[in-house]
Amino acid sequence: MKLRPDEITSIIKQQIENYDIKIKNEEVGYIIQVGDGIARIYGLNNCMYGELLEFSNGTVGIALNLEEDNIGCVLLGEESGIREGDMVKRTGKRAEVPVGEALIGRVVNALGQPIDGKGAINTSEFRPVEYEAPGVVDRKSVGVPLQTGIMAIDAMFPIGRGQRELIIGDRQTGKTSIAIDTIINQKGKDVICVYVAIGQKASSLAKLVSTLEQFGAMEYTIIVSATASELAPLQYIAPYAGCAMAEYFMYKGKDTLIVYDDLSKHAVAYRTMSLLLRRPPGREAYPGDVFYLHSRLLERSARLSEELGGGSMTALPIIETLAGDVSAYIPTNVISITDGQIYLESELFFAGIRPAVNVGLSVSRVGGAAQTKAMKKVSGRLRLDLAQFRELEVFTQFSSELDKSTREMLDQGERIVQTLKQPLYHPIPMHHQVIIIFAVVNKFLSDVPIEKVREFETKLIEFIDTRYPQVSETINNTKDLDDNTAETLKSAIKEFKQQYSGMGG
Helix, strand or coil: CCCCHHHHHHHHHHHHHCCCCCCCCCCEEEEEEEECCEEEEECCCCCCCCEEEEECCCCEEEEEEECCCCEEEEECCCCCCCCCCCEEEEEEEECEEEECHHHCCCEEECCCCECCCCCCCCCCEEEECCCCCCCCCCECCCCCECCCCCHHHHHHCCCECCCECEEEECCCCCHHHHHHHHHHHCCCCCEEEEEEEECCCHHHHHHHHHHHHHCCHHHHEEEEEECCCCCHHHHHHHHHHHHHHHHHHHCCCCEEEEEEECHHHHHHHHHHHHHHCCCCECHHHCECCHHHHHHHHHCCCCEECHHHCCCEEEEEEEEECCCCCCCCHHHHHHHHHCCEEEEECHHHHHCCCCCCECCCCCEECCHHHHCCHHHHHHHCCHHHHHHHHHHHHHHHCCCCCCCHHHHHHHHHHHHHHHHHCCCCCCCCCHHHHHHHHHHHHCCCCCCCCHHHHHHHHHHHHHHHHHHCHHHHHHHHHHCCCCHHHHHHHHHHHHHHHHHHHHCCC
16 A cells, blocks of 8 residues: 555644644632631632632632732632632633623522522623723713602602612611602603612512512512522622613613612621621721722712713612611711712601601702702792791690791691601602692692591592693693693682582591
């Protein structure tokens, strides 16, 4: 058999071309200590801050401490099966979560994995959990209202799309209820809602999901859960994961609303991690960067410029105070980051005034810019009247005889308080709010007994919607209350009052 050199050459060339072994260069380190959800790793000299590291049992962790001779890493999973001496690999990636339309209506954990038993989430898009906030040039001033459906808030402390409004108060004062009402009120308004539960009981979360399903709100809501039973690193990462999911829609030009419930527990989870990582403790044992923890999260909420699509992300962070102490470390930090706060008071709550909003301590730093013209016109005197009433109420406790004008102010204040009371999960549309506030501010309720105020308002709305539907339509369509509509509304209320008194009201 005769071998031909050209044949041999062609075979060797073909084999060289098909030789496809990629050399993979991996940097690996070794665990020198593990426990309490923290691992210390030796040997990963080029590791980046915030990089994901992979352990031998498949668990991943985030590198948070880059020290001279080792790396402090928090585990995002169980530490069972991880031993000292095990090998750890760098991934070269930072933590990211799945994003997209497929997440809407789902309940996911802090890593974006489904926990509602409805199968896998089919999405190919991911976003990093930590992302730079839009700069000043990329933002637009807040000017479009985000209706909460709660009269006390929409009239006196309006929230605009892209704003960050803090909900603050002691436990069991209705903080979460305000957030849920706001989510329910977004039905049909093309707003994607994200609710982040941090350190809550699993039973509370299950109740919340069933409430949102009952009102059809899960159709446009994503729930990110990191319950109290989960590891501190997962509670730490949850709000950033929820923010990344909302950010995806914001950069697509959509309006989004995100609720962080609550950031007090988030700070506690971060403190736990930091102390285990042996970071130096500061005030109240929190680490020095606890302000940055929340500022970098809340600064991501914005109303984007038209060049970036004009989308928005409105944030409602919740903070729990202890015995009404607003001057504690975390509350003062978050108050200084946000654009206003709604302060809920235990005394008002137990007195049956719900939502228990304290008019003196609550504020919206966006103010009238986030209100419709109609609401601005009718609610101008509301806050002043209410503040005067609160002041007079204190003085009149010590005096038995009151002059006529003081008596009138007190009567008016009591009717405003009754007007602003609102049952749970019953958001009121903007045009109905305008009609009710118009009636109370113009003293049409001055001769209605206090206990009949709520009933009077309900029947008034029914009467106007039936007999004068053009009033509601005009206010709803133009978002304004012109002189003609105001005159029609006045005569409609007078006509209703005559009927109401005839009905024995």
